[in-house]
Amino acid sequence: MIHTKQNIAIIGSGLVGSLLAIYLRRYGHTLTVFDRRPDIREVEFSGRSINLAMSNRGWKALEEVGVAEEIRKIGIPLDKRAMHVIGKPEYYQKYGKEGEAIWSISRGVLNKRMIDLAESAGVEFRFEEKVWDIDLPRAQVFTGESEKGEWKAYDFDLVFGCDGAFSRVRHKMQRRSRFDYSQDFIDVGYKELTIPPNEDGTHKLNSNSFHIWPRGKFMFIAMPNLDGSFTCTLFMPFEGEVSFESIKTKADAVHFFSTYFPNVKKDIENLTHDFFKNPTSAMVTMKCYPWTYWDKVALVGDSAHAIVPFYGQGMNAGFEDIYVLDQIIKEQGDDWGAIFKIYQKQRKPNADAIAELSYRNFIEMSSKTADPMFLLQKKIEKRFSSHHPEKWIPAYSRVTFSDKPYAEALAIGDFQEKIMKEIMAIPNISEKWDSEEVENKILRALEESNH
């Protein structure tokens, strides 16, 4: 395959932008990464911030360019959920089989490392240089101090928009005819809080667990950091009876945590201060199509498909974009028109599938976890899966511990759901849920589908 050297711009120096730069640099292309923000390596940074859950797809993309081992050093493997239910002792739910885990990694630490790696591979970073406009057919990039001020023009052969959910590159594409676009916010927001380490630097909670305090319409989670702290997130409706809106004073905040999270309350650092200092952030599902413009411009990662975080797949999906794009480049060589066409056609259904799965997880967590019939269904599925592990792989495992397409995970999940609907309709199911009759009925349903 011929790979003629290209002059390539990447907009955005986040995780996806810097990994894509590392990938493309291997072909000898010239890479310039623009970011309106300062160099993350030079700003003061607590090392905590938002945490990511790196799973199979993310690791695979890192392994391809030989940086996975390097990154594993800054992560903590989590092989289970630690459930904190009121009136029950803490209990654990294994994520997968022996050896399967998701990895808690600090976004900031990871991003710094990725920029280091890209830079040492010869990628040029232009920080604090905001891209205001792009001439799509000419792959020309305009930057400047302000939107109305003087702009500088750069000519490129290719431009990649890795500038996140509120992408300027996509924004430019969106003004064209026949560009489909949607942004849907959920009515739940989130706020970051922190659990500091013990005095001896150890973690206050089990460090190889993803901690969850489910409370129906809202929940609290915690992910461990290397320094012994936990990054916590409170997910809660913006408005309503129990909501961010309803917590107006420090006393309200104390009362809220005392009522719903009595055990973890004492461990949270500067609770009442941080609660009002830290922003309440919104979450959006963003879809668009096409993702590319001629053989000139392509969107990768959140700029093409932002999703809600309830499956922990945002970064993993972005990294998989890069892995798949690279496979296509290897096959198609210099034909960037073909590369972009194949890329968007192959990735779009998978991006839509993980968006749907993530949104469903949000609905499931916020409204179904209190439903005894839903919990019973999950118990039946778990029992069946443990007896027939090859016949019933849970959707979570297909998404998290495999690299099969997200669209397949969604389709098989829907099919499993159809079978379970019949099972749940069995009279007295709550009495005979663990019977052979139920198990055989599932087996038969699976067999019928194979014919």
Added chain:
Amino acid sequence: MIHTKQNIAIIGSGLVGSLLAIYLRRYGHTLTVFDRRPDIREVEFSGRSINLAMSNRGWKALEEVGVAEEIRKIGIPLDKRAMHVIGKPEYYQKYGKEGEAIWSISRGVLNKRMIDLAESAGVEFRFEEKVWDIDLPRAQVFTGESEKGEWKAYDFDLVFGCDGAFSRVRHKMQRRSRFDYSQDFIDVGYKELTIPPNEDGTHKLNSNSFHIWPRGKFMFIAMPNLDGSFTCTLFMPFEGEVSFESIKTKADAVHFFSTYFPNVKKDIENLTHDFFKNPTSAMVTMKCYPWTYWDKVALVGDSAHAIVPFYGQGMNAGFEDIYVLDQIIKEQGDDWGAIFKIYQKQRKPNADAIAELSYRNFIEMSSKTADPMFLLQKKIEKRFSSHHPEKWIPAYSRVTFSDKPYAEALAIGDFQEKIMKEIMAIPNISEKWDSEEVENKILRALEESNH
């Protein structure tokens, strides 16, 4: 009710903008309408352009401010569809009951008249003045020659965005968090063509009909103008076997019309010239929420809810927005925060409903009209409706000849569809479709729903 005088800006001098100005001017408010285009009354204008179908909701909004009679003079009532099916003589389908009709009105002629009416009521129009930005919380409007040039700032109390599907006002709102937005293009485009009058100025086709040449995946329509001409529209997929893309030469165009529209082909003016001169336009469904910002800014018409044109309700829905908004103003007086809240809450479900109904009409026309079972279902419905006119009002009549909420028309339509699904499942339905058994079964289903 107290109505304190407000200084109000309306962005967009189209049909919705100019009618809204007429409405608001009655309260003594100061009205300034901005439009980036020149005064439509001063540009050369053929009087043909795109035609509108004014129906009940549109007329009601015009009657409220006493301009309906004035506008009726520039319209032509259409009481039926004229169907042009290959191999069949032309036949007619009545739209509704005796006296019910939709009105063919030239958008340009109507718009000019509305601006005249608004101006004589004391509304100030600022043409060729493009609004580039809006400070939402301050209701401040910025205009100028170019985006990067000098801007002029205007202070208002209220700003209304009536600037259509690609609204600049909405664009500004869209950059805020928790603003839901979607734009979905259909894969069918349209092109305008013209049938000129006879030499004596009369119409070449029946002038009180909406003419349709249905051809499955594509269709041709014609609406009469006062000058004896018809404005025609060809709807056809952008890509595919029979598509705009596949017609590349004048010979292709002639062959296409000879094959599919042999009878009307000879009447189309400058067919091969116009076919390539006139643009192929796209159609979009655009939804968003919220429609308002505090007590400062509101979207009205297409800027809030652009729909595909297959129900002929785009302008009617926009005019109904104004009528409903005005009713709320009468109730709430000076409380613009409350007015805007009630307005968007009341209109949003109805805008979504007419978007859905319009999209379904597109699907129906493009894929179902060739299905014999679908046609049989329509025949059964028609027969039942003629025997029991009060019990089975077709969705078309609810939308077109009533002012009940669109959402109600959609819900009742869905309910009727459910009944018809059962009816169509009757064995041998195609033999006994006109039997008493079928009629009684529908009656029973309707009665059951009343309990």
